[in-house]
Amino acid sequence: MQCRLCDSKSLISVLDLGATSPCEKFLSAAELDLPEPTYPLHLRLCENCLLLQIPALITPEETFTEYAYFSSFSDSWVRHAKLFVDQALDFRSHAAA
Missing domain, CATH: 1.20.5 (Single alpha-helices involved in coiled-coils or other helix-helix interfaces)
Structure with missing residues (x-):
């Protein structure tokens, strides 16, 4: 992985929360028994530009279809x-x- 801002490869692990489901995803009754997709929630810090970032990119369709804000x-x-x-x-x- 490289930094999204400066392209540096000097990223250090800050906090690894494992895999998590996207927020603001409201499940229908039919979806309650189905497995939800999960993505790694692993916060990393670029030692060059100090940008905090997570490696997983989720598409807007996966995140914002039912977003309330x-x-x-x-x-x-x-x-x-x-x-x-x-x-x-x-x-x-x-x-x-």
Whole structure:
């Protein structure tokens, strides 16, 4: 695994919670007896840029089909997310130079 922000391979394990089901997945009565998909919830820290991250990528369809929270309704969250993206892009452009 390499860092999603700076591409470094210097990642250290911070917390391994094993496999877990995606959050906000509401099961129907027919799904209650079926096995749920699980994904590794293993938090890692990049020693180069200090980004905390998990290795598993879950598709938006698996995560947000029944998601009850809409981040676009929160102006402060949208501002924060934009600032983070701008800083991450700036960091990557300087790291690539």
